Amino acid sequence: MTTPLDLLKPEILSESVPILPPPAILRRALHRLASVRTVHWAVRRGTVSESMVREFVASMMSEFRRGEQLPADITLGALAASLEACRQEFAEEYLCDLARLRLAEMPMSIRVAQECLQARYERPINDVRWFQYSAIADSRPTRPIVVRPIPSPSVRPNRVSNHKYTLASGAK
């Protein structure tokens, strides 16, 4: 069974990214790839789950050999770019864990993750916030209020010009 994550496998991705420019440029180049965008939306929609990502990363890391370049280095970088704007906790965990590594075997993915984390924290987001109200606040009596719609600019009276008109006519 194939998943969107398979689009990031090194043998497929290397055709789109035949050379590896500096990390900041590479991150942007990866963001332009259709495969990276597909995985991003699959994670956001839940088509790709946390367990699938963990399994995929584990399978890529199974090729890790000390002192040898990791063939899936670009894949891990592309996954970092895919998860950059995902708010799930495992996305944050992936980016942080990858960014804090210091390994010669995967030089590009680590640096791309660092760039992604930086961009992630600079990005303005809508976040769900939870507030805990005290028992006193819950028992406080409330009364309904009427909310009137604000008139649109076309029907709203131009108070400034009316004011000026009044002043002008009064001066005369």
Add this chain to the structure above:
Amino acid sequence: MFEAQRLLGDTTRSIVLQTRAGGKIVNEITLPPTPGQIKDRENLAKKFPAWENRKPPTGGYNCAGHVWAARRTGIFDDFDDQVMTILKDDGYRLLAVGEELKRGDLALYWEFLSPRKNLYHVGMIFDLRSTRELLGLESAASPRSALIPWVLSKPDAFSGEILHHERHVYFYPDAKYSIEYWTDRP
């Protein structure tokens, strides 16, 4: 994630690299490329038949390491800032408008020039070839024909060194760039 790799600690290698003014340059010596990476770079070279290969795909250094670290190490982190530090500390200057380009000058490929941001690549001017020579009209450079810079550079940390026309570079599809020439000549 990456629990096993975290246990390895720091496996990167670097050397002491400083600018002429003594500024520290963060660097890393990269590992040799994988067979897959070598194949990718050979496939890319086929798309640029005018590329002249000087050296097959190799690790160890990148474009900046080729130009400023004598092929001993690569410069990756804070790329823009570190390159600007080197240019300033090592006494490079921007080539003036209309000033003649010479062999040994540098070509810097930027995405944005004002302010300078996102440096793609750097290479050294290796040759100045006349358009007439390139078209096979004559063997030597003619003073009346335009001279086109040919750059010796290393496209990335795992590619070889190539001699190429200044515009025959690849970063990613539709990448827009501007070339800036710098020199250490007084």
